[in-house]
Amino acid sequence: MSFSPFRDERGAAKELAAVTYADLAQLADMDEGYVLEFKRSFTSSVKAKVPKIIASFANSRGGWLIIGIADDDRSICPVPRLAADYGQIIGELCRRHVSPAPPFDVRFIPNPANEDEGVVVVRVEEGSFPPYVADGVVEIREGSTSGPATGAALVELYDKATRRQSRIAEFCRRTVFFARPVPLFDLYLFRMDTVGRDTPSRDEVAVCAEAMRRAFAAQRLECHVQHAHDSLIFRTSVAFDGMAPHSAIELFPDESIKLTVPAVLCPPAERDRALAALRAACTPQVGEAGRTAPDARQVGAAERTEDAGDAAPLMGAAEQVEPGAPVCLRGAGVAAGAAKTAHPRVMSASDTLRRVTRMAAVLDRYIRERRGSWQPYATAYELENMAGVLLWSDDPLYLSYVRGHGPLFCGTTDCRSRVRYLNDGAHDAFRARQFAGSHFFEACGLPLGSPDPEDNALVDALLRG
Known part of the structure; x- marks a missing residue:
């Protein structure tokens, strides 16, 4: 945990949520300094300084701004409780005057003797992507005050942001082992507010592990725990070759998380019915000029693979190629005798989405168990081993969509999204379940927020299904 001016009875640092009025x-016995600043009142002049103070803390090592404490003798001078929440007021001040949005939290601690007054405590985290600019000026901490950054300090701030981006990119390449390659949907959640915090103890890691077990139990899922060298992996089934691949959650000591969900591939009979329906929907229509629609060839193209030998390990035992199946030539220059047989892989949209959203709901439950928030996280999603896997739904709207646009399938082996930062003010209502569900379809080729009403109607229909 980073610096806190408040300690519990054992001398351990307190988080903002645990601070009481008695702790003030x-x-x-404390002086203002690099990570601590006091303001006696919340006057208009103080309001004007708040964005600069918060930005300077975010550009430095974080810190605490306490409003309602005299800066000369540190006596408690309660400020009145306002009709509006102090967090909203200070948040709006920063939205207007600071860019990008700095990471901070605000709490009004009421006076037990008079609930209409109290002290405002602002906890500012060290920013992950500095510099934070307040009214056009890059402010940093200089002793107990704030001041403009010099040239050397600016270079260091930009370097810090670059290093953090590299750490996130490295985290988004984590791989959870499966006994055989399977098509996977991955959700990465990198926690950004742990810079400078102590490495958690075994007891603290055990508390996190128990919270994750309770989150699995709340979804009525089995929970099998594996110990990796720097993480814990929670699986819904035992990881063993020959067993059906199931989902996994990798939890790190800093509470960064990776969710890995295998796609649900259709068994042979359902796959054949799906392919027949897709072929029928994509039957070429001859226009007035005698040309056929280009989308009519997409199913056939998706059925061919550059290396048919790569397809067999991606199927379950029930999905292996049947004797007498049609032959698919591998590629130009490959001898006909070297050709192999393989069926195209077809993924059930409804079954895979159900699995994705159920596992993402475990993550939401875990955050609630930990009494945390998604705001300190950066998130990205990825598809692995998904090249050419067809998305299938028997929803009439999907078949109608296929007739006009062609079937949906992943166009590349690995599709990693851009990173989204959940503390940017645009993700205050973020929930892993909704995010994973909707972005699963985006990763499969269906754009979110498309101007085409057919795209949006299909997303709604698939999510309902």
Whole structure:
């Protein structure tokens, strides 16, 4: 945990959520400094300084701004409770005056003797992507005050942001082992507010593990735990060759998370029915000029693979190529005698989506169990081993969509999305379940927020299904 001016009875640092009005007495022996600043009142002049103070903390090592404490003798001078929440007021000040949005939290701690007054405590985290600019000026901490950054300090701030981006990119390449290659949907959640915090103890890691087990139990899922060298892996089934691949959640000591969900591939009979329906929907229509629609060839193209030998390990035992199946030539220059047989892989949209959203709901439950928030996280999603896997749904709207646009399938082996930062003010209502569900279809080729009403109607229909 990073610096806190408040300590519990054992001397351990307290988080903002645990601070009580009685704890304010601990400030009596403290001076303002690099990570601590006091303001007696919340006047208009103080409001004007708040964005600069918060930006300077975010550009430095984080810090605490406490409003309602005299800066000369550290006496408690309660400020009145306002009709509006102090968090909203300070948040709006920063939205207007600071860019990008700095990471901070605000709490009004009421006076037990008079609930209409109290002290405002602002906890500012060290920013992950500096510089944070307040009204056109890059402010940093200089002793107990804030001031403009010099040239050397600016270079260091930009370097810090670059290093953080590299760490996130490296995290988004984590791989959870499966006994055989399978098509996977991955969701990466990198926690950004742990810079400078101590490595958690075994007991703290055990508390996190128990919260994850409770989250699995809440979804009525089995939970099998594996210990990796730097993480814990929670699986819904035992990881063993020959067993059906199931989902996994990798949890790191800093509470960064990776969710890995195998796609649900259709068994042979259902796959054949799906392919027949897709072929029928994509039957070429001859126009007035005698040309056929280009989308009519997409199913056939998706059925061919550059290396048919790569397809067999991606199927379950029930999905292996049947004797007498049609032959698919591998590629130009490959001898006909070297050709192999393989069926195209078809993924059930409804079954895979159900699996994705159920596992993502485990993550939401875990955050609630930990009494945390998604705002400190950066997130991205990825598809692995998905090249050419056809998306199938028997929803009439999907078949209608296929007639006009062609079937949906992943166009490349690995499709990693851009990173989204959940503390940017645009993701205050973020839930892993909704995000994973909708972006699963985006990863399969269906654009979210498309101007085409047919795209949006299909997303809604598939999510309902």
